[in-house]
Every structure is written in structure tokens, then in C-alpha cells.
Amino acid sequence: MLSLKLAFRNLLGAGLRTWLNVSVLSIAFVVMVLYNGMLDGWNRQAHEDTIVWEIGGGQLWHPLYDPFDPLGLQDAHGLIDDQMKKLIIQKQLVPVLISQGSIFPHGRMQNVLLKGIQPEQDILKLPANIFVNHIGKEIPAIIGSRMASFTNLKKGDHLLVRWRDKNGTFDAREFNIVEIFQSNVPTIDNGQLWLPLNILQEMTGMENETTILVASSGYKGGNIGEWQFKSPKYLLKEIDDIIKTKKAGSAIIYLLLLSIALLAIFDTQVLSIFRRQKEIGTYIALGMTRSQVVRIFTIEGAAHSILALALGAVYGIPLLYFLQKNGIPMPRSLDSMGVAIAGKIIPVYAFSMVIISILLVVVSATIVSYFPTRRISRMKPTDALKGKIQ
Amino acid sequence: MENKVIIRLSNLYKRYPVGNGEFIALKNINLSFGKGEFTGLVGPSGSGKTTLLNIIGSLDIPSDGIAEVMGQSVSSLTHKQSARLRNYHIGFIFQTYNLLQFYNVFENVEFALLLQKMSATERRKAVMESLEWVGLTDKALSRPAQLSGGECQRVAIARAMVKRPSIVLADEPSANLDSANSHHIVQTMKKLNQELNTTFIFATHDEKVMQYLDRMIRLKDGEVVQE
DSSP: OHHHHHHHHHHHHTTHHHHHHHHHHHHHHHHHHHHHHHHHHHHHHHHHHHIIIIITTOEEEOTTOOTTOGGGGGTOOEEOOHHHHHHHHTTSEEEEEEEEEEEOGGGOOEEEEEEEEOTTOOSSOOOGGGGGGGTTSSEEEEEEHHHHHHHTOOTTOEEEEEEEOTTSOEEEEEEEEEEEEOOSOGGGTTTEEEEEHHHHHHHHTOTTEESEEEEOTTOOOOOBTTBEEEOHHHHTHHHHHHHHHHHHHHHHHHHHHHHHHHHHHHHHHHHHHHHTHHHHHHHHHTTOOHHHHHHHHHHHHHHHHHHHHHHHHHHHHHHHHHHHHHOEEOOGGGGGGOSOOOSEEOOOOOHHHHHHHHHHHHHHHHHHHHHHHHHHHTOOHHHHHHTOOO | OOOOEEEEEEEEEEEEEETTEEEEEEEEEEEEEETTOEEEEEOSTTSSHHHHHHHHTTSSOOSEEEEEETTEEGGGOOHHHHHHHHHHHEEEEOTTOOOOTTSOHHHHHHHHHHTTTOOHHHHHHHHHHHHHHTTOGGGTTOOGGGSOHHHHHHHHHHHHHTTOOSEEEEESTTTTSOHHHHHHHHHHHHHHHHHHOOEEEEEEOOHHHHTTOSEEEEEETTEEEEO
């Protein structure tokens, strides 16, 4: 307690030098918490959005289906068997048939994925129910806002679509864009055209067939025959990997900031011990042991971190709260990563993350404060009292 | 009156390595100091006064010989034992006062007692008493930067005396003071010596201090030349 009291007194007595070091260290701490909070928030939002828009509670894949092999789609389809039908009726599965096609918006040609889905499904957030209002009329299709922006299509536009059926025969028809939906998930938006399942099945000659089945959160069935069940964890791995990479990158930034702050504390400690030799000699003359003096100076250095945390809390808590309430705007260009990203990220500040950041700051400040103080153990008190340079 | 011997120095040498040879700062010192003495080590600069004072204060150890303080051999003390000896039994007064700049007068004097783990009430009582001895109770909340040289040295005396040590070692206490302050300081210390029976040992070459000494030990080139 004595060492703590003396250390804080000396630290506060040093004035501006202390507060400069403390300010830099507090900025490093707040940036650390904010960055990690932002990435955790992004991760959570991306997970949630991808689950509700694309993967549900997991997916059953046809054995030949590979999302990264568009040429394999030709063969990646199979019959919906009785077990699957039962689960579809129970709303535990929804079939999605995927086929390749081309569209010709405003005279240009673009390759797209045609995806057929049941209008009555409610596992995914996709507004497929809108197809119900267009049965018997023109072939309805819905696209995402990114697709609409890229192709310059609007709601109500007519679009020529060409495809090949299961026998390889080309056909073409005109579709009506009946809805443009807003989603944060680019993988169900870019280059995709959604239409009623039965229509796509009829177009491609793949009656009662599907490519994948999206499961609800209550689905516990696992594989069905040769159809492989892919869990949400598996399907979200790409997002997790990207976030991990981002975290590693951001760690460099805040470790750099932390290093600058710690270097400042280290320099201050070295200078302090050099300038305060007379004081050190006086402490020893008054009856302090060398280890007590080392402790005071180490705590003085480490106390920078306590003050930094306090200062960080003063401006950091309101700032972090404000950002959590209002979100952090994200540029749309990040879509190109192919990962779900909302227009605004809501940061998530996990308690464990904050504690780890605090410990990192305190422990690292204590370590860099201790090393220069070892010099005190080698000091001659008689020379220190004279203020003689050692 | 027979004073109990509290410091005994026998065949004391202190050597420092210098280049390929050595410098002998103290040669064959044989002295003893009793309780309640008011003694000075006098001599020109470089005569070994401060070195001898440092050894008595267990801030340094002799190269040869014995230095016994309060019945303990300074050479055989551990760092902790040495610190404890200084904490409880020895007070220091330095030429440049060596006050702690971030603490006020009260806290400077109190510092020595913090190491003794006294209660806050006992500490306050002892500090105020000590400040009364030196006539600085009204300056208790002042910082060293706000005090004159004489006042700073009086604070140093109060700090040295607050723990009622057996020995006070004063190294050139009047060197940075004017004539009036020098006399005042030494008179204060003389009064404390008489009232509390504390042994005062000075290192000085100041005539103003010497006139108050009961005993003078003259040093030259590390040797006692006159007592």
C-alpha cells in the first residue's frame, strides 16, 4: 500500500509528462476495444444475416453440388424423395433448385444463376411469397438491390432469360421483375435471379428435383441418403476466416499503438531513474531497501496504465456507447469481399474482450516499467546521494 | 558522566580502485562515539569525512577493519538489516537538504515513520512534535519550493529527528546557508542533542559549526591527525 501511495503521488507530481504518456496509452486501449468490438459486431451481424437469408439451420447438398463449380450444376440435381417431402411439408426443409442461365438486360448479356424456391417457404427471409400474387400471369422473378444496380433493372422491368434444360436444349423466355429486395448478404444477390421452384423445374425439365435443401433451425435429421448435411458452422466458416484475418490485421494496428505508448513509458522510466538518483539515495538513507525502491518505481510506471484505463473510461465509454447506439457506417465497396456486411455495423463489446485488453495494457506497462528499475539494484547509495551519474 | 559507546571503529580502512592502483580514502581509523555526543569530523575537502560518515550510516562498508554501530557490525549486515538500522536508529541531514519535492513539509517529515508502520494518529503526533522542535508548525502544508534554505534544512532536521534516532549524521549541514541560518541550525541541533540525548556527528569544515562542538576529530588525507 505504501509503495502504491508513493508511486501515485510521484506520478501525479510529474504533471504533463505523465498525462502525455497516459493519453497515448488510453487511446491505444480505446482503439483496441473499439476495433475488436467492431469486428465482433460485424461477425455477429454477418452470421445472423447469412443464417436468415441464405443458410438457415444448415443445408442438404446433392452429392455433386459444389458452390464453387458452376459447370457442375448441370449434373448437381436429384429427386425429392418421400422423406424429404415429409420434412418439406413439416416446414423443416425448403428445396432450392439451381441452374445456369443468361440474361439480356438492356441489350447486354450476363451469366446468372437461376434459383427456384417455393413461394410458401418461411425458412429464409427471401420475399418469395410475392410470387403467389403472380401465378398464371407472366413469369415472375425477384432480384437483389446489388443485382438491380449492376444490371440497371427496376421493378416492373421485363427481362429476357435464356437457359439450358437437363438435356442441353436451349430455351428462352421473358420474365417480369416483380420485386427488388434489400439484403446485406451479397451471395444471394449478385448474379442471381430468384423464381418460383415449380416454374424452374418445368423450364429445365427437372420435375420434382432440387439441388439443395435449406433446413430450418429445428432440423435435426443430418444426412439423407447420399445428400450431405452441411452445418451452419461449416457454411459460416468463410465468414469466420475473413473475420479472423481482419482481426489479425487490426491487431497489428493496435499493437503498434500500444508499443508507442509503452516505449514512451519505458523512456520516461529510464529518464526518471537517471534524474532522480538523489531521491533514490534519499529513500535508501531514510531506511528503504533497494527492493522497496524498485517496487515504487515499477508501480509508478505501471500506474500509467491505471490512469490510462481511467482516462480511457472517461471518454471511451460515451464514445463506444454512442457508436453502439448509432452504428458505424460501412462503405459499400466492402461487398466485393463477398461477405455479408450491413450498411452500419453495430459493435459488440464482449466483457471477456474488455478484460483481456485491460490485462494486456496493465501487464505490458508493468513489464516495461520494471526493466529500467533493475538499475536501482546496482546503484551505490553514496553516489546516488551526490547525484553522481552512474 | 560515562556515556555508553554506540559506535566503535577499529583499524578501519576504505579503499577505492583507481585505474591499475587504488586510492585509500580512510587509513587505520580507530574511534568510538558515546551516547549523547556532539562531535564533528573536521578537515579539508577530500580528507575522508563524508566517507567515514557513510560507513557509520551503513550506506557503505569498510574495506578492512570493523565498524560497529549499535552493537552491529556494518560489514556483516544484509541490505534489509542495514535499511532497518537506518530506519530506526540513524537520521541523516544532507548539505542539499534532499527533501522530496512532490511532498509538503508534513509529508516529508512523516516519510520516515511510514516505513515503521506506525498508526496515522501516532505519526501525526510525532510529526507535529518534530516540527515544533524546529519551529515550523505553521509551514506544515508548504512545499519545499516555497521554503527558504534555512527552513529546508530545519525540515531536514525534523525529518531526521522524528523517529527519535540514537544517531544523527549531518554532512556539511550549513554549507548552503548564510551565517545567521547556519548558527540557528546548529543551535537547534545542539538543543535537540541536550534534550533528547541524541548523538550528533558532523562532517564539516565550517568554523561556525565547529564552535558548538563538544569534540572535534581532525582528519587529513584519510587519517585522524588530532582529536
